[in-house]
Amino acid sequence: MKKKIVIIGGGFGGMNLAKNLAGVKGIEVVLVDRNNYNYFPPLIYQVASSFIEPSNISYPFRKMFQGKDNVRFYQGTFLSVDVEQNSVQTSEGNLNYDYLVFAQGTQPNYFGLSSISEKALPLKNINDALKIRNTILNNMEQACKTSDAAERRKLMTFVIAGGGPTGVELSGMLSEMNRNIRKKDYPELANDPMHVYLVDAAHTLLGTMSQKSQQETLASLTELGVNIKLSVAVKNFKDDVVYLSNEEQITAKTLIWVSGVIANEAKGLPETAVLKNKRIAVNEFNLVTGTTNVFAIGDICYQDTDKAFPNGHPQVAQVAIQQGTLLGKNFKKIINGKQLKPFRYADKGSMAIISKYKAVAELPVGFFKGFIAWWLWLVIHILPIAGFKNKVKLVCSWLWNFISNDPTLRLIIHPQKQQAEKVKTADNKN
């Protein structure tokens, strides 16, 4: 009898697990995801800033698993699990399992601030990135039309809450747009600069990286013209005003929220398994506390059994990838009745890009900054992207943008909005 493994979420963790189980005898895999494609989160900020295409960093699951007869894709949204019945409820119906794996990652954490969750723009997935792209471009169009200088400034002010890699990278990109594209594309705005704010409650940017990287980043972004506000939290966003914890106010139409995450809720698990920020408690084999056949991997889980990481792992891609790969190997041991291997995280370093030719990279072999770090960053980000054609296209896009300094992707496309606007009946009586 084949064992049926249901995986919820096809991100770094879920995808690597499914790849490891493809073709394994005695195992049947169902990969559940709300989207029909895997995407590469480290680069969505480049989609948001009109630099690359969504399809450069997205790959359809069905194509990924062509010819892998024991892996099936199931498009749907996870609703809840019944661990007694070994059954998962999704938006599209119920699925039974022998083993279940939670790998659906995180969502933005608004810390209970409803004014922000309703009006700020998150940046967690491809749809968020397109929304931000459309918002930036629409704001610029409106700024071209208004004769009211205060309104124009509001439209051209972008506040980014969160000084991690995404916030750093996006603020750098917006400043580059202000420098290289604004005057050329928007002659109406030649004398109206964009204003980019980067706000973080911590006393430094890139909190998880070294002081060297933090200083380099601060200096580079400041030189690019980013207004950096540290040790300050965003408290509210109302009527085009961003309220900060130091009583300061920034008038702006757009607040981008890349400030912390909370796990996607795994409804139905025993209460003891759900920890702070809804992370799921797992043992050294990624088995969920209080269950016998439910696992969790990647950002969604909390594992304190790894000696080097007594307070859990950082919520980064490499942990998810390595947990997915190891769990794949452990499933083969399970069906063969062998001893499981506990998870140990091998830290491969971290990186952030700052501006066109600058980045910081902390790799096992050392620290890099500037142009070399930037090239390292490009190379290392190409490798894990799914699909040979995607890699080639991405390199071509980057090379082109590098040469032209002006990508051609500033398209405002709203497929769903258009439909709503669809003319009801165009009759033919004339």
Add this chain to the structure above:
Amino acid sequence: MKKKIVIIGGGFGGMNLAKNLAGVKGIEVVLVDRNNYNYFPPLIYQVASSFIEPSNISYPFRKMFQGKDNVRFYQGTFLSVDVEQNSVQTSEGNLNYDYLVFAQGTQPNYFGLSSISEKALPLKNINDALKIRNTILNNMEQACKTSDAAERRKLMTFVIAGGGPTGVELSGMLSEMNRNIRKKDYPELANDPMHVYLVDAAHTLLGTMSQKSQQETLASLTELGVNIKLSVAVKNFKDDVVYLSNEEQITAKTLIWVSGVIANEAKGLPETAVLKNKRIAVNEFNLVTGTTNVFAIGDICYQDTDKAFPNGHPQVAQVAIQQGTLLGKNFKKIINGKQLKPFRYADKGSMAIISKYKAVAELPVGFFKGFIAWWLWLVIHILPIAGFKNKVKLVCSWLWNFISNDPTLRLIIHPQKQQAEKVKTADNKN
């Protein structure tokens, strides 16, 4: 005093007119379009069938007119014109003009059938194409999940109303998908073929082309498995049933409507200027009947002064391009007080692609079919696309798809829908 020319619509006609006026002294141009990009309509069916990217055939107006100081882009939707006041009302405010040019083309003609206008999918622009792409892919996902064979057949049946080039090309593409991709991507549907119907009220496909082309196309599509129904009109679409004029019924979830067009209404023009299908009557210089400074070019106008075309020109790209170019030259004559040149259409032939390696082409130098016509079609369609990078990307995409027989663009992306689903507040109380 500079003369201000407002152009409504940046399609083939409006874009070519604006390009011709760029850099001309004494003239100031405002190009109004609801989208911020020009796109290439002959290839949107390839976007609809997941074959190429929207950005392969779209180009931002602002980038197109970088450095052209006398051309300004204005994103907005035309509402009406006041010809007495020389003023245009748009969704974003009013614009005054010395000369006005209508170039906003056509929209689908539903012939007053409200059941169809509400539920059928048109294919006139990039948003329509993405909607169709998402619908096809979503239908296939749902078909994978249902155990009800009748429901599965409904989901996998696609009825295309309209046997012009777009209908022919799209039905060919869907049949190719059925042949080359269905079994690989959807092993669940290995024994459930897609059903593609192509319906037209005329007695032949490609009504404007020669009998040779028509016969070649009919034979090729039939061989590909398309169900072709001629001399039959679609009368209604209700509860997943397409009703035909011969009492036949086709059970299908999806009706794609590419059956005829009606001009986008130019509200505010004198009644005598509005003819059948809302086309605008113009004289030999494309001046609108009953006006002194309002012009119309492209699909939206009706001109019967061209001796070779006493019943007006066909509504095709070449007419719009040539009228836009000539009107640009005539505007230069107007401001220099010279005699205007009347419009004469130079027919450059017509083409349609049928399947992967087959096309029909009727060019001034002769008739071509099969593989040669297919290459001619590719080459001729590359040339008029805006932007060097777009041309290169399109050729690369086609070459890749040609080699791989399986493009990687089957992504279901709904930026607006996602927003509506946005989690209201993710609080952090655990």
